[in-house]
Amino acid sequence: MLVNMNEVLLPAKKNRYAVGLFNAVNLELARGIISAAEAAQAPVIMGTAEVFLPYGPLEEVSYYLIPMAKKAKVPVVIHLDHGLEHDTCIRALELGFSSVMYDCSADPYEENVKKVKEMADIAHSYGATIEGELGHVGDNDGSGEEDPHGSDPSQFFTDPKMAKDYVDRTGVDALAIAVGNAHGAYKLPPKLDFERIRTIARTVEVPLVLHGGSGLTDRDFRQAIRDGISKVNIFTDINVAAVKAEFKHFTDMDKGLIDLIPAAVEAVKQETMKKMKLFGCDGKAAYRAADPRTEGMDLSSKELQALIRLVAEEVKKYR
């Protein structure tokens, strides 16, 4: 079923486990992720990011992501990761994404607050959730993002007091923090500032998000989740798992795409399930929270139109 982020992250925060966001840039990734969630009985967050749109345009990706989420036997959030442009976030909401991240972390603080507050109001009017980022999560080579900040990431770590002010003023539902994590494959072993995670978790109310999860050790994850992380973003690990599986099955030049697709789906499924077990969200599909922001909300006119279309189609069948 399609849900928003609050419905799966509020129980995660309360019960000290984390839900993974796995980006599904193509159909193999999406199928692997959904089958992992169903096999592990886990809630899951699936989506794409603005930097991945050259590989799969937002609208086309929405054609499979949203129906797959609705059909799934476990709660699935469809999330736009790192929306960089205002219009991209709006398009995602219009297409039916149940959650967006509006990343204004490279902007000056006041600008970040102003832009994200405005987007939070819009997202909530759709019944969707929103994630913001404060501090700046760096980028390793090959992450698809450029790091404008050079070599000293600690000067961009999230400040706990500022984090509280940011959440209060923007109304974000989840907050991505910079605590020594980085996007893409790490060149040197990362060193997370666990003390900072604990302090921020004590200071702000909303679930905290750890980006750049691929490449951290299992111990890092367990500790970060114990200290207050409720959502972990993973892409590099499933991306690489798919290609390794395809490479292994590409035994001769006569192999075609359809010889490789099942291997890729299975590899993504296995890697995703491994992460779900590590994050402790396996078996937690039934842990759901009513979203305090949208509980009791009336049907929007868009939902009403969808309902009318559905009824009209059903009626047609019996003519």
Ligand SMILES: [Zn+2]
């Ligand atoms: Zn990120």
